Amino acid sequence: MPSPLLVPMSQNTPYIVEMRDISKVYPNGVRANDHVTFAVRPREIHALVGENGAGKSTLMKILYGMERPSSGQIFVRGKPVSIHSPHEAIALGIGMVHQNFMLVPSFTIAENVVLGAEPVRRRLLDYKAAVAITRQLSAQYGLEVDPEAPVEAVPVGMRQRVEILKALYRGADVLILDEPTAVLTPQETHELFTAIRQLVQSGKTVIFISHKLREVKEISDRVSVMRNARLVDTVDTAAVTEEQLARMMVGREVFLHVDKAPLRRGEPVLQVRSLEYVTEAGVETLKGVSFNVHEGEILGVAGVEGNGQTELVEVIAGLRPATAGQVLLCGQDITNASPRQVRQAGVAHIPEDRLTNGAALSMSIAENLIVDRYERPPFTRGGLLQPTAIKENAEWLIEQFAIRAPDGDVPVGSLSGGNMQKVVLARELSAQPKLLIAAQPTRGVDIGASEFIYEQLVRARDNGVAVLLVSADLSEVLSLADRILVMKDGQITAVFDNTPSLTEEEIGYYMLGVKRMSAEAIAARA
């Protein structure tokens, strides 16, 4: 297949990295990259965008030596190379910062930066030199860190800077940042962008993987869009709008605008009273959390991940035992009830991690759809499962929720992230819950499916369901929620009515702990 020449060649600016006609086919037959040609100019911020599963991570893993391409060539500074390992990539000046940080939590920042290429004196780690190196790099590139603090004690934003310093210490000229803002607050994102600009000024090149188009618009010079394993186009960022980028990503016009009926708030459905949770390791992750969710409203829980949201959801769902406090559903005490009892009381739960909790990948769609009701009629009669009823249920829900699958016998593991999430959504909503807990409902889901999920959540709300929405995506919370509650360090630090004047920045202050509402104000609104 002839690949269109996407990037005009220029004699004056040879590319620092050029990947020509790259294809990658995994042994299971999945084609992740299809004749992709991708080129990066020196000293540019090059965004690589695409929906989940579009192939951007695979392309970058190939560049970083973690995967081998099935065909195609890579050039670094004009020379053909073949990269067999991250080690070789680093030797070529290519560094990568992964989404999940690869740091030793108990080591100090300086130790982490030099790990693997330590300065030594008399065959021992020269710790002073390590600290000096870290300080120097930190100052040079404007990546502020505390070299002597252990990594486990510093915030996520600083950990990310440590990862970047690590790559720079190893001599990276080209930095691949894999969805770097996914874990950051708006303020931290802002700091990261300042640092990225400074890196580019001092001669580095940055490849920025993302699917947040607003950030891409803000930070990048050029942007390459991937869709369905192919590179759609590479364009100057200034020449396109967010909407145009979105259209390139999904191949059609998308409006992430949510239509909601006016709020009709009814009786409280979920009442959480002074809930506390201490992990098995003794860490207090919920410290006296109290709030209500009413019929017909969406209560959004905002917060940097890891501030107790996961525990809150799992305690309510019966997956973790509460240490103290009470959970009431329509007045019925469901504190520490089993997951089945919680479900029978009328709670549905879209879990944060659908791969771990929400689905059994090797089971069929039809089986995944009945895991909470398989032993009841019509699915079981006279002690035997009823295959016809199970099949019809699957066909009905596949139709209703526009799940892209030929039939209900397909294993869930063969679906894309968005369709997998639709299976979870279909099951949980068809349980006709009184309370729907939606934890990170659109994480790793493409725009088309996200839009559909928003519609479904809003429809449930309009039908009188109480919805507890937990999301790390602030714009999601702002566009869906009627009230917003902010969690920080296992406590509620603010509760807002969602009015048009409420901004992401304002919420961000509470997420970071810069601001905090008084206990009375919280109690009055929660």
Added chain:
Amino acid sequence: MESTIPLSFDRIAARKAVQAERRRSMLIDLGVTLATIIAALLMGFIVIALLGKDPFLAYEALLTGPITRLGRTGRWLELATNLILVGLGVSIAFRARQFSLGGQGQMVAGAIVAALIAIYVPLPPLLGVLIPIAAAMVTGFLLGLLPGVMKAYLRANEIVSTLMLNAIVLRLYDYVLTFHLKPEGSATTRSLPVQPTAQLPTFYELFGVDLGRFNLGVILVVLGAIGVWLLLERTPFGFAIRAIGANEQFARYGGIDTRRVIMLAFAAGGAVSALAGVHLLLGVHRRLFLDFVGNIGWDGITVALLARNNPLLVPLSGLFYAYLLVGGDRVEQQAQVGSELVQVIQAVIILLITAQVLGDWIRARRARTQAEG
């Protein structure tokens, strides 16, 4: 794997494509299994030739041994009956992803309890068979429940606990047999025979066809395979077992009482495995003696793995494995190839099949050619 589904989504076309793909992959599976067996046999062939033995003679014995004389055919079918029953039992726990190694102990315990009834309690025909069978199943159930409880409520590793229980049961068996069941003054350590009404009649006794000790216990295989399939695929309990096997956290999230199901999966498996013990007692040996079960409990695990824990395939893999074992005996006698070598060939076959090396390789090649084309 969106790529298998066309972009403009036409459900009927997609369904046809998927169904065609399913048929194709079933054919490939079948072909892969056959090719694996042939490849393994070829490797064994080469090894024997390298050792200076006559590979043709050895292979003639291996491949035709079990069917060239009725007695050996009977031995094959009788052994297969045992292996299939144990295989069915362990596959239940395996489906819940619990690696129970308790088949051996469950067989022995089932046999010993059944023997107490079958030897000493005179019962009318039919009941004489059914009651010991029921007793063995209850025993197996209880013996399975034990590691189940330990796993579900105390998080005891099931591999360790089932192995230890096997050791305890086997010693207990030796003790009961030697000091309580062995008649006074008997020279050999063995029990009295079971009551005539407790015997599972052999095909020779029924029809005069001399298939050795092959007996009506084969009915247990048919009922067992269908029963275990029904249990796993058509009951809510089986659904829970499969959900736990597929993803235990998901099962718990969905409201399944995972501890209870895991416990009962161990127990149900024990009840089925115990059938092998009672078949040995009532149909094959008709009395107890030392080392009564041999290696059957272990070979049954291999049989379950070969069948990928599919109860409808366990009979096939049991027949296949028993064939290898009986044929292997013939190789030793006929071609003077040591039993170790025979076991090596058996192991190679099992390894190639369970590791699915060949299958993965063929599938990867196929994916690659499709992708290029």
